[in-house]
Amino acid sequence: MRKVAEVMVALLIGILSSINAETDPTDASLLNILYTSLNSAPQLTKWSSNGGDPCGELWTGITCSGSRVTGINISGLGLSGNMGYQLDRLTAVTTFDISNNSLGNQIPFQLPPNVQRLNLAGNGFIAGLPYSISQMTSLKYLNVSHNQIQGEVTVSFNSLTALSTLDFSFNSMTGNLPQSFQSLASMTNTYLQNNQFTGTIDVLANLPLENLNIENNQFSGWIPEQLKSINLQLNGNLFNSGPAPPAPPGGPSARQPQRNPQSGGSSASLTSGSIGSGGSKSGIGPGAIAGIVISVLVIGAIAAFFIIKRRSRKSSTDVEKLDSLPFAPLDSQEVQGVKSVQTSSTTSETPAVINLIPPPIDHHKSFDDTDVSTMPVLPPKKTNTPPINAKFFSVADLQIATDSFCVENLIGEGSIGRVYRAHLDDGKVLAVKKINSSLLSKTEDFLNIVSEISRLHHPNVTELVGYCSEHGQNLLVYEFHKNGSLHEYLHEVDENSKPLIWNNRVQIALGAAKALEYLHEVCSPSVIHKNLKSANILLNMELNPHLSDCGLASVIQEPDQASGYIAPEVAMSGQYTIKSDVYSFGVIMLELLSGRKPFDSSRPRPEQSLVRWAAPQLHDIDALSNMVDPALNGLYPVKSLSRFADIIALCVQPEPEFRPPISEVVQALVRLVQRANMSKRTFRNEGVGRGGSSDAETP
Numbered sequence: 001m002r003k004v005a006e007v008m009v010a011l012l013i014g015i016l017s018s019i020n021a022e023t024d025p026t027d028a029s030l031l032n033i034l035y036t037s038l039n040s041a042p043q044l045t046k047w048s049s050n051g052g053d054p055c056g057e058l059w060t061g062i063t064c065s066g067s068r069v070t071g072i073n074i075s076g077l078g079l080s081g082n083m084g085y086q087l088d089r090l091t092a093v094t095t096f097d098i099s100n101n102s103l104g105n106q107i108p109f110q111l112p113p114n115v116q117r118l119n120l121a122g123n124g125f126i127a128g129l130p131y132s133i134s135q136m137t138s139l140k141y142l143n144v145s146h147n148q149i150q151g152e153v154t155v156s157f158n159s160l161t162a163l164s165t166l167d168f169s170f171n172s173m174t175g176n177l178p179q180s181f182q183s184l185a186s187m188t189n190t191y192l193q194n195n196q197f198t199g200t201i202d203v204l205a206n207l208p209l210e211n212l213n214i215e216n217n218q219f220s221g222w223i224p225e226q227l228k229s230i231n232l233q234l235n236g237n238l239f240n241s242g243p244a245p246p247a248p249p250g251g252p253s254a255r256q257p258q259r260n261p262q263s264g265g266s267s268a269s270l271t272s273g274s275i276g277s278g279g280s281k282s283g284i285g286p287g288a289i290a291g292i293v294i295s296v297l298v299i300g301a302i303a304a305f306f307i308i309k310r311r312s313r314k315s316s317t318d319v320e321k322l323d324s325l326p327f328a329p330l331d332s333q334e335v336q337g338v339k340s341v342q343t344s345s346t347t348s349e350t351p352a353v354i355n356l357i358p359p360p361i362d363h364h365k366s367f368d369d370t371d372v373s374t375m376p377v378l379p380p381k382k383t384n385t386p387p388i389n390a391k392f393f394s395v396a397d398l399q400i401a402t403d404s405f406c407v408e409n410l411i412g413e414g415s416i417g418r419v420y421r422a423h424l425d426d427g428k429v430l431a432v433k434k435i436n437s438s439l440l441s442k443t444e445d446f447l448n449i450v451s452e453i454s455r456l457h458h459p460n461v462t463e464l465v466g467y468c469s470e471h472g473q474n475l476l477v478y479e480f481h482k483n484g485s486l487h488e489y490l491h492e493v494d495e496n497s498k499p500l501i502w503n504n505r506v507q508i509a510l511g512a513a514k515a516l517e518y519l520h521e522v523c524s525p526s527v528i529h530k531n532l533k534s535a536n537i538l539l540n541m542e543l544n545p546h547l548s549d550c551g552l553a554s555v556i557q558e559p560d561q562a563s564g565y566i567a568p569e570v571a572m573s574g575q576y577t578i579k580s581d582v583y584s585f586g587v588i589m590l591e592l593l594s595g596r597k598p599f600d601s602s603r604p605r606p607e608q609s610l611v612r613w614a615a616p617q618l619h620d621i622d623a624l625s626n627m628v629d630p631a632l633n634g635l636y637p638v639k640s641l642s643r644f645a646d647i648i649a650l651c652v653q654p655e656p657e658f659r660p661p662i663s664e665v666v667q668a669l670v671r672l673v674q675r676a677n678m679s680k681r682t683f684r685n686e687g688v689g690r691g692g693s694s695d696a697e698t699p
């Protein structure tokens, strides 16, 4: 009886405490995940991996407002592990400080979306900044200093107008400063020291900066005049010490200052005269009079200069007007990400594209106020044809090259259209995709699509060579990959074909994942593929994968539910996202592992859908060895196989929010390849095969 009463009391307390829990259950569960990802570190006192009440129980570093978690400050606690991959659901968090710990690898794509203070400094982060930062419009303080972040900054700063402090110092960042820095209208403190940045610092010229440290980089060119009056630290760069470039900011030569450093004597007097900041504060004397005379002359010269400039601007072409707009008409970040955006190779009608890089904005010196107000807000004459960086082919050209689209040259057929092999006169072989005309309502739509595709450049994305839009025909011309598609490799096997060995399979998965990472996280806006399947992964002679049909999402109408690649939420709602791409990618990995088709009606019913059959067994080593492609003949490292299966399991989860971003898949595959290389010797000796239960990596 007493026992029962005790149990009742305990239950009651339990119920009461859970009723009284102050914390929003979603926030609490996300902190549970974070705790687990941080290896359940004991320094995180009160934290739990399951349930609990972070706000009510005063978990270390957690601050709340009402029931929502608004702040996470777990700085300097000696934490290791990672940040997990669901922080983007912590929508009320405004402060996130995980600085001065030992977290490694990649900064996750998912970060609290409404964060104002984000401090990731002093960890071991390596890979680049996640593109998701571009969308954090509330961000005021961003600190990633003292990591080992490499590569160019591919984040777009166009929307980060609240950002006032940015600290990138002590990393290994390279490349030029992104043009989108120009949009940082609130930026007062910028720390870029001790990186390997190159190019000029012109994009910073017109920001409301107070403190700027750019020491120990490889910046070159001239220091913009506007920055000479702020607290500027610039030692250890390659700046030009000669006289400043002749024209004022906004003029054509400010953009390319290296061109002719010393043209025009008037510019020399401009810098050496009394205009230079902090110059002559001397009292009145004979020298001062001479100074005043010189000043008058100099001011006169400046006035004359601007009057002339104004005249010449009035008579300038539309192109120049477009060029002198404060903000570029195209998202300059896209230019960053897709480097080789160029003008059309076929026409000279779209010269506006040449000047994709906008000139610096000049808030301080608005000599030209009147001109600004009369400037058009949009490009005055927008040509109908979007910029296309691809060759134009005529229907006649392609008819000849494909033997009038004869059946012998037909190499594929999908929902979008047929693909033909084309032999050009110069001996080149190309693949021509004829888009079903029912999928396109207007020629303009097609040209827009071509324009989009022509901007995609990645070693694992099939390169668009040209296009044709004539007589109601719309065709895309691509590079040709002799080895056909992964689909053919896996599923159209005959006695002559060589099966893919395990390492090839991992490499193909990695290359394809990198292509997808480029589309999702480098391109801006993100490109959703929508049609990932093994038939769209083309292999070259070295079996390097090339993802095809990128940028064709808009012509895909109905999800092909029977294909086996479609994520469950797409089947239900028709809504494609980057996470539905990740699902389809997981299915491709499953194909690589099992050698089976995603949907195979020739198999017994429970095995027809590959995901449904395989997903429940992915964590079971014994089941895995039965699932693996028999064509491998048992030749695979067991550990590699099981890690590969773990990645698949994450990708094909039914809930899209639990699937990792593709960049994490890339990282996981990179680690898998690295480990495979490290343990190659051991693995030769003992670790091969389904019989080999020995772990190739444990010493």
Ligand SMILES: *[C@@H]1O[C@H](CO)[C@@H](O)[C@H](O)[C@H]1NC(C)=O
Residues within 6 Å of the ligand: 073, 074, 075, 076, 095, 096, 097, 117, 119
């Ligand atoms: C986090 O805590 C540390 C030390 O407790 C402090 O120095 C730092 O300013 C805090 N960060 C934020 C964003 O409040």
Ligand SMILES: *[C@@H]1O[C@H](CO)[C@@H](O)[C@H](O)[C@H]1NC(C)=O
Residues within 6 Å of the ligand: 076, 077, 078, 100
């Ligand atoms: C970083 O954390 C360590 C303890 O882990 C502490 O001793 C050190 O002072 C911290 N440094 C900074 C800059 O916060």
Ligand SMILES: *[C@@H]1O[C@H](CO)[C@@H](O)[C@H](O)[C@H]1NC(C)=O
Residues within 6 Å of the ligand: 099, 100, 121, 122, 143, 144, 145, 146, 165, 166, 167, 189, 191
């Ligand atoms: C960024 O974080 C580092 C390490 O915690 C710190 O030393 C530095 O002062 C911070 N930068 C700014 C601008 O607050």
